[in-house]
Amino acid sequence: MVRYFTRLRMRRIYKWGGRPYIFDRKLKSYGFEYLNMSVEGQEAVTTVTPGQYILIEGNDDEYPFVAKLLKFFGDESHKQKKALVQWFLRLSEVPQNKKLLLGRSPHPQEIFYYLGRACDNEINAESILDTPFPEPGTKDTLYVKLSWDTKAFNVLDPVLMQDTPASTPPKPALPLFPPCASPTATPVSRGPVRRALPTPDPTVMRRAGSVSDTRATMSAGKRSTLEAESIHSASKLSASKILSAKRRGSAADTPGVRKKLQLSIGASECLYLRMKELRNSVCFPCFLIQVTPSTPRHATPSIPSRTVPARQPGNILEEARARLHVSSVPESLPCREQEFQDIYNFVESKVMDGTGGCMYISGVPGTGKTATIHEVIRCLQHASDMDEIPTFRFIEINGMKMTDPHQAYVQILQKLTDQKVTADHAAALLEKRFSNPAPKKETTVLLVDELDLLWTRKQNVMYNLFDWPTRRHARLVVLTIANTMDLPERIMINRVASRLGLTRMSFQPYSFKQLQQIITSRLNKVKAFEEDALQLVSRKVAALSGDARRCLDICRRATEICEHSTSHPSSAGLVRMNHVMEALDEMFSSSYITAIRCASLQEQLFLRAVIAEFRRLGLEEATFQQVFVQHRALSRVEGLQPISVSEGLAVCQRLGACRLLLLEASRLDMLQRVRLNVSQDDVLYALKAVRD
Numbered sequence: 001m002v003r004y005f006t007r008l009r010m011r012r013i014y015k016w017g018g019r020p021y022i023f024d025r026k027l028k029s030y031g032f033e034y035l036n037m038s039v040e041g042q043e044a045v046t047t048v049t050p051g052q053y054i055l056i057e058g059n060d061d062e063y064p065f066v067a068k069l070l071k072f073f074g075d076e077s078h079k080q081k082k083a084l085v086q087w088f089l090r091l092s093e094v095p096q097n098k099k100l101l102l103g104r105s106p107h108p109q110e111i112f113y114y115l116g117r118a119c120d121n122e123i124n125a126e127s128i129l130d131t132p133f134p135e136p137g138t139k140d141t142l143y144v145k146l147s148w149d150t151k152a153f154n155v156l157d158p159v160l161m162q163d164t165p166a167s168t169p170p171k172p173a174l175p176l177f178p179p180c181a182s183p184t185a186t187p188v189s190r191g192p193v194r195r196a197l198p199t200p201d202p203t204v205m206r207r208a209g210s211v212s213d214t215r216a217t218m219s220a221g222k223r224s225t226l227e228a229e230s231i232h233s234a235s236k237l238s239a240s241k242i243l244s245a246k247r248r249g250s251a252a253d254t255p256g257v258r259k260k261l262q263l264s265i266g267a268s269e270c271l272y273l274r275m276k277e278l279r280n281s282v283c284f285p286c287f288l289i290q291v292t293p294s295t296p297r298h299a300t301p302s303i304p305s306r307t308v309p310a311r312q313p314g315n316i317l318e319e320a321r322a323r324l325h326v327s328s329v330p331e332s333l334p335c336r337e338q339e340f341q342d343i344y345n346f347v348e349s350k351v352m353d354g355t356g357g358c359m360y361i362s363g364v365p366g367t368g369k370t371a372t373i374h375e376v377i378r379c380l381q382h383a384s385d386m387d388e389i390p391t392f393r394f395i396e397i398n399g400m401k402m403t404d405p406h407q408a409y410v411q412i413l414q415k416l417t418d419q420k421v422t423a424d425h426a427a428a429l430l431e432k433r434f435s436n437p438a439p440k441k442e443t444t445v446l447l448v449d450e451l452d453l454l455w456t457r458k459q460n461v462m463y464n465l466f467d468w469p470t471r472r473h474a475r476l477v478v479l480t481i482a483n484t485m486d487l488p489e490r491i492m493i494n495r496v497a498s499r500l501g502l503t504r505m506s507f508q509p510y511s512f513k514q515l516q517q518i519i520t521s522r523l524n525k526v527k528a529f530e531e532d533a534l535q536l537v538s539r540k541v542a543a544l545s546g547d548a549r550r551c552l553d554i555c556r557r558a559t560e561i562c563e564h565s566t567s568h569p570s571s572a573g574l575v576r577m578n579h580v581m582e583a584l585d586e587m588f589s590s591s592y593i594t595a596i597r598c599a600s601l602q603e604q605l606f607l608r609a610v611i612a613e614f615r616r617l618g619l620e621e622a623t624f625q626q627v628f629v630q631h632r633a634l635s636r637v638e639g640l641q642p643i644s645v646s647e648g649l650a651v652c653q654r655l656g657a658c659r660l661l662l663l664e665a666s667r668l669d670m671l672q673r674v675r676l677n678v679s680q681d682d683v684l685y686a687l688k689a690v691r692d
Contacts, residue, residue: 011040014081014126016074017047024073032072035081037130046130056085057127064129066090066111066142072125081125087114094148096418102146102153113147113156317559317575320528324519324552324559333375334521335514336368342505343376347477351380351392351443356469356476358500360451362485363507366547369481372507373447380445392443399453405461408454412446427464434474443475451482452491452618459496466499484618491618509546512538518548519555528559529575537580544688545681550587557583588685592678595658596686602643604687606651607660609634611680624652625670645670 014037020030034049048054050071055064067085074081088111091099146153147160313319322328333340343359350357363369383389395415397408409426413419421429446465448454454461469476484490485506488497510518515538523529537558541551555575562579596607609630613622616630632642643651649669656663662675676683 012126012130013038013040016072016078016081027073029073029075029082032074035072035083035125035128037128039130048128048130054085055129056123057129067123069128070121074125083123083125083128085121085123087119087121088112088144089114089148090142107143109142111142111144112153113144113160115147115149118150315563316526316528317563320523320526321556321559323522323524323526324556326549326552328522330522331524332521333368333372334517335510336372336507339368339505339507340372340376343373343479344379346503347376347380347445347479348383348389350477351389351445354390354443354475356471356474356478358466358469358478358480358503360488360500360504361479361481361507362483362487362504364483364509364545364547366545366549367507367509368548369507370447370449373479373481377445377447390443392445394445394447396447396449399448399450402453405454405456408448408461408465416444430468431464434468434471434476437473441473441475443477445477445479448478448480451480452484452487452620455491455619459493462492463496463499466496466501470499482618484615487618490616510542510548510551511546512542515542515546515548515551519551522552527574529555530577533558533575533577533580536577537584540584544685547681550681554580554583554587557586588682590682592660593682593686595660596678596683599655599658599660600651601640602647602651603655605634605638605640606631606648606655607683608687610661610674610676611683614676614680621673621675623671623673624649627652627674628670 014035016032017034017036018032020032022031023029024031034047037046037048038044048069050069052069054067054069056067058064066088068088070084070086072081072083090111091102091106094112145156147156148154313322343361346357346359361369361373377394380389380392381394384391393416395412397411399405399408402408402411404423406423406427409423409430410420413421413426413429416433417429419426419429448465451462454465456462465478465480468474469478480500488500492500512535516534519529519534519538534555537551537554541547541554544550558575558579561582562573562575565579566573596604599607606627609627610622612634613627613630614620617626628645628648631648635642652661652663652674655661659677662677664673666672
């Protein structure tokens with residue numbers, strides 16, 4: 001595919017051609033007849049005149065903007081070079097919810113005459129590309145048959161495609177029509193029009209289709225209320241904001257300042273326009289433009305497909321390391337069979353009956369809560385595909401991924417209907433959706449992870465999530481996950497806890513035998529560990545937290561240590577006790593753990609008070625006053641003299657200076673909020689080693 005030269009790769013030189021032919025006293029600008037473009041170090045000069053169809057720089061080198069040049073103008077110093085254009089847009093620039101207005105499947109090379117006002121038609125003339133126009137008859141062409149006014153597709157009026165106004169001076173001759181046709185030629189029938197359409201390359205059609213499907217909604221720009229959804233304007237405005245700074249930095253002497261819209265850094269191929277008729281035999285111009293489709297600038301990021309297969313593990317240790325990765329999907333979930341069956345029966349009964357309900361699932365981190373639910377959903381979806389149960393929709397939200405609890409409404413609505421609105425509007429739409437009956441409504445299964453982070457002062461988010469399943473026509477099943485078993489009693493008010501119900505499940509921490517079984521099942525007959533080494537890491541983690549993820553990380557690190565300890569990695573032996581001990585020392589001997597071990601007695605006691613208060617609240621944040629109450633209670637238990645408030649503040653400040661705690665930057669003193677900057681497991685491990 002042809003690549004274009006952009007401003008970042010070489011510098012273009014733009015000069016006005018001829019003398020100014022008109023002066024605008026109001027705007028203090030001059031009109032010019034044509035613009036000469038050349039590349040630094042080359043003698044070739046390209047001339048552009050009003051009336052030509054041009055390509056304008058975009059964000060990538062393969063998909064420039066398409067426009068018709070109307071006139072040139074600049075300031076008295078000739079440093080600012082500007083142009084007035086008429087835009088064309090592609091179907092991918094039309095809002096997703098309005099593409100159906102076309103009423104048919106579009107041709108991959110079809111574009112539309114833009115009649116909206118959301119896009120500024122004043123551009124920087126230095127964003128025009130200098131690639132010469134190609135000869136007609138090429139295979140990659142764009143057809144203009146309709147116009148788009150942000151509301152509907154209309155038949156293109158031939159008057160709109162007339163040349164520049166009479167006030168524009170004569171321009172150099174440029175072929176607007178191919179040699180085989182002219183603007184006065186007799187319109188051909190529908191048959192020849194279809195034969196004139198080139199057979200598009202399958203690769204071009206796939207890329208053009210992906211552009212149409214993945215183009216995102218427009219961003220902010222100067223637009224009217226009725227045209228707020230137009231992508232055409234935002235794509236060019238965002239290109240101006242991001243790329244104009246790059247141009248000024250890389251070529252300070254290159255003029256190019258514009259009032260509203262400044263398009264820059266893109267690429268071009270050639271373009272050609274041609275007159276034809278519509279499919280319905282209406283005689284009006286149809287314009288044909290040569291261009292190479294490319295990746296959209298606002299596409300959703302995705303991982304490209306592999307061109308070569310993934311590298312196979314070179315030895316047993318590499319294969320074991322791949323199997324022990326936390327992202328690796330195991331063949332089964334051992335040690336959670338009973339929990340799996342209980343959740344499966346609960347969700348299956350709700351889907352079969354078409355009713356709603358809530359289940360609260362608790363357990364310390366790393367005990368398989370989320371993985372078990374995902375396995376349940378996978379099995380239910382398989383049963384739905386086999387027509388054993390009715391179809392349902394699965395939606396997952398995570399409180400850790402939200403900046404505000406009310407964003408839960410936005411994410412749920414967006415995953416249900418692909419609409420993105422404000423939080424208040426989303427809450428109202430969801431309330432209407434789950435309250436009113438609808439024909440053939442599917443059951444929705446909603447997974448809410450990190451439920452404690454959705455807590456608000458009025459608790460309205462939690463209340464709505466638990467209240468919607470009780471509606472008669474909701475058909476909503478809510479599965480909630482949190483780390484605290486008695487979270488409803490601790491932080492929820494009565495009206496919220498009553499909506500949650502009594503269907504609860506607790507995932508206990510893994511024992512050392514269960515952790516050993518999990519590692520063995522993941523290895524699946526891959527002999528990479530000694531039995532004593534597996535038992536050692538399982539017992540160490542089970543005694544601390546029972547976190548299976550940490551156990552897997554330690555085992556992976558042990559395989560790396562074992563592989564690096566041999567001179568030939570291909571002949572690496574089994575992971576032994578000394579490798580596991582070294583991995584454990586690395587995992588539990590960080591600078592934070594060393595700082596905790598070296599802290600004073602009162603500072604260590606304060607850290608214990610922080611963890612105790614977090615567990616009491618069920619949250620990962622507390623005020624100094626709450627922690628100080630716990631600190632005084634622990635002091636009495638340990639037989640120590642309780643310290644004063646000022647001494648407690650000094651202890652808290654020292655821990656904050658060591659970055660063991662995160663303190664709120666304020667003068668609230670007793671009411672300042674406190675968070676741990678290290679994991680609770682690391683704190684407990686360090687304090688346990690000190691006490692031993």
